[in-house]
Amino acid sequence: MRHENRFLDISPLIVGFTRQMAYGLILVLFMCFRPQGLLGEFGRKKLRKGDDTGTVDTEDGSSRRVNIKEVETVLGTSRAKESADTGPLLELQNVSRSFGGIHAVSDCTLSLKRGAITGLIGPNGAGKTTLLKSIFGLLRPWEGRILYQGRDIAGRRTEVNVREGLSYMPQGQGLFPDLSVTDNLDLGDYALGKTASGVSMDQVLDLFPILGSRKHQKAGTLSGGEQRMLSLGIALKQSPKLLLLDEPSIGLAPIIVQNVMETIRQVNHRLKTGIVIVEQNIEATSRIVDRIFIIKVGKIVFSGGADIASDKQRLWDLF
16 A cells, blocks of 8 residues: 555656656657748748838839849849949059068059059069069969959969950060961960950951061061060950060060050050050150059059159159
């Protein structure tokens, strides 16, 4: 009798514990199979509909419901395109790059207008080529931003940059000497891919008539000035919006330098291509550029008009 009373005393505890376990198990199963809660998907759809739609007035004076997120997406894309079309073509913001602890480029900031010719002038070792290679993607800056048409391209792959309208003519010739002039020019299309097409062969030969008369000649047999024009033609075959030229006058006779600079001016005028010229020859460069930046020991020390070339004392101080 005593044992039966003891069982009756604890039976409510067992029943209560069992009930709590059952409730807990039901709650766990509910959370696993219905994570969206009691409202379910129906409630969420109603909530989304209330949040994502709004009323706009149409041109005929009536009103209609629109999806707000879709409108915001369209407006955002339109504003981004407008900014890309009207803002600076290229902006460098506090760009730095070092080699073995030595600052080749330090905290460089500059802005390039669309369709303009910009000169980047400085002595040997100033950081000019490093800056160009960083823009083109051959080097990744350690600090700062490189904005091309409003988008940060710092460290982006070069083949992507080419397809987006950047082209780079390196210092020297960069040609295949055993291939003909036309074969070298055809290689300019290769970077764009099979489905894309750049400036036509006829357009390039129209800009460089001397190459047209030598189109079957091997590139290695051309004169220094002709080879420089061929390198420029290869870069133009990629239909660039921004053309980066690394010392196009290096090693050329003064009369040839004059011809090369005039050709660059014609490219800018006829194709509306933005151009950055890295040079040491400030006198020749100042005749065709809209703006000059002077770089010294990796830092921009001057930004202004091309008339700086006539101020010899100031140039001496800057260099």
